[in-house]
Amino acid sequence: MDIFNKQESKVRSYSNSFPVMFTKAKGCWLETDKGERYLDFLAGAGSLNYGHNNPVFKQALLEYIEKDGITHGLDMHSDAKAEFLTALQRYILAPRGLDYKVQFTGPTGTNAVEAALKLARKVTGRSSIVAFTNGFHGCTAGALAATGNQHHRQGAGMSLNNVTRIPFEGYADIDGLKLFETMLNDNSAGMDKPAAVLMETVQGEGGLNVASNTWLQRLSKICKQNDILLIIDDIQAGCGRTGTFFSFEPAGIKPDMVTLSKSIGGYGLPMAVVLLSPELDIWKPGEHNGTFRGNNHAFVTATKALETYWSNNQLETHIARCSEAVSDVIQRNIQRHPEVFVQQKGRGMMIGVECHNGELSSDIAKACFENGMVIETAGPNDEVVKFFCPLTITQAELNQGLSIFENAVESVVAKRFKKAS
Template sequence: MDIFHKQESNVRSYCNSFPVVFTKAKGCWLETESGDKYLDFLAGAGSLNYGHNNPIFKQALLDYIESDGITHGLDMHSGAKAEFLTALQNHILEPRDLNYKIQFTGPTGTNAVEAALKLARKAKGRSSIVAFTNGFHGCTAGALAATGNQHHRQGAGVSLNNVTRIPFEGYADIDGLSLFETMLRDNSAGIDMPAAVLVETVQGEGGLNVASNEWLQRLSDLCKRHDILLIVDDIQAGCGRTGTFFSFESAGIKPDMVTLSKSIGGYGLPMAIVLLKPELDIWKPGEHNGTFRGNNHAFVTATKAIETYWANSQPFEHHIANCSALVSDVIASTIAQHRGLFVKQKGRGMMIGIECCNGELAGEIAKACFEHGLVIETAGPDDEIIKFFAPLTITESELKQGLEIFQRAVEIVIQQQFKKAS
């Protein structure tokens, strides 16, 4: 462990919660150099929806590498890219009646958000963006300006401008959309007409806050009436995490742009894209650039992910729903047994969690889970949400095993607190 403490920056974070050296991973399991095994309920913060080293993806990748397929090609044409674009069009966009062009950006989610914001401003000729309380969109300057988390914002070192914050659904019992529209209609409200609204339908890092279908429909209609672009950040909630490929499908809306990263690459390989309506594709060649916008290895595994799980999506969506119900049952039971310590369930699909009475309790439970073989993290403004984020491919028996560890950790922490109090 010495090499990490001596050489790696203090900015590291996840390893502080899980201070072991992992050397192998398969499915929903992580293994350390000493052979200890942990169930993974973190899944790369949503980057491993299809599990670690998915065998179908791995074989396709090995075959591609063995054939000396293109690894890096900037944005040049490649067979791997063509196959990904074809799979995305045939199995994702067309069945959902979505007409988008695809922009390949730098390899992480924040790169996709930066590109979407930049394009929105270019298309509308306005600089202002509207984002929401508790939103998280990345840590580069533009995306960070739209992020609400004070801890991350303080790391910028510069002013974060050109973003107006509106209350998300349920925030302090304020109807944020009514407030937003009232301010847009009032010439003295002091709000500049925005180029776009940026929203997560389920706020991941912000505490698993869920926007209802009705709220999203209101937001979409509001944007259309005022000639404002609607950008859905589906980086964490997309690729099946909420139960369908896109998190906004049940609302029936069609955003002007959608940002995807994390599990879009399938295998955990870096990849990010912006889906944009064709009329918004006003870029000049090379106007938004990036050396690593052509990760062909990710194209290979992304294609396999779409073909394997989404060409016929019903079995996979059914499995996600069943797993979600199992987690929900355990959360409901935990709340019923320990009233006062737990507040409510948050999120939807396999993007759900339990709200604890405070961040200290959530942290202690997560720590106890790790001590008993489960990697799980917290979220929310005060880290008060324990976040169940297992790979979507987890078996029901493995999921139950992890939930039993969670329940055991809850009992251990409560007993420890009782002893301290007495």
């Protein structure tokens, strides 16, 4: 492990929590150089919804590489890209009545957010963006300006401007949408009319805060009435994580733009897109650029993901069952240990449990790791234990992970509370 301490920057973070050498991965399992196996309840922070080395995706990728398929193609036409666009239209957009053009950005979520914000400003001629408390949108300058987390913001080293922050649903019992609407209609409120509203329907890093369908419908109506574009950041919450392919589907709204990354590539390969209403597509060629916006290997596995898991509703049914199982365990532990837990958070398999403080959640995550499971925390003070296993996990594997969690809770309670009493 010396090479990492010697050569790698201190900016690394996940390796600090999980200080082992991983060498192999399959499904929802990680294996170290010492042969130790860990259940993966992190799943690449939502990049591995279909598990590690999914055999269907792997076979398609191997066959594509074997025939010398295009790897890097900038934004040139390729059969892999054509097949992805066809699958996206057939399995995702058309069945949901969505009419979007597809912009391939640099292969990271934050780049997709940057592109969406840039386009919103170009279309409207306005510079201001509205974002929400506890939102997380990335660490490049524009996306970071819209991010609420102070830990990430302080890494910028410069002013982060042109963003107005509005309370998310449930934040400090403030009706953020009423405030937003009032300020839009008050000439002395000091709010410049924004180009767009950027939001996550379920806030991932912000603590698994969920916007209700009613709240989302109110927001969509406000945006339409005021000629403001609505951008849904579905980078972490999309691709089935909340139970449906897009997190906003249950609300019945149609955003002007949607950003996708993480699991859109299927295999964990870097890929990001912006879905945008056709009338917004006023880009000039190359105006938003990126050398790696043509990751054809990701197109291959992304296509297989859509064909395999979104041509029917079997995955959605499985996600609902898994969510219910996780919820049952969370509720049992909330009732059993009110001294540890506050409430359940999230939706679908973007779900977790809030502890009274970050020390408790950290202790639980550490105890899980000591007993063979990788799991992380989220929230302003890392107070939420976040269950983020692959969506393809089997019931037996899920139960094994939930058992590790419950045993971790009991060990933390024994150390922290029984000693004190």
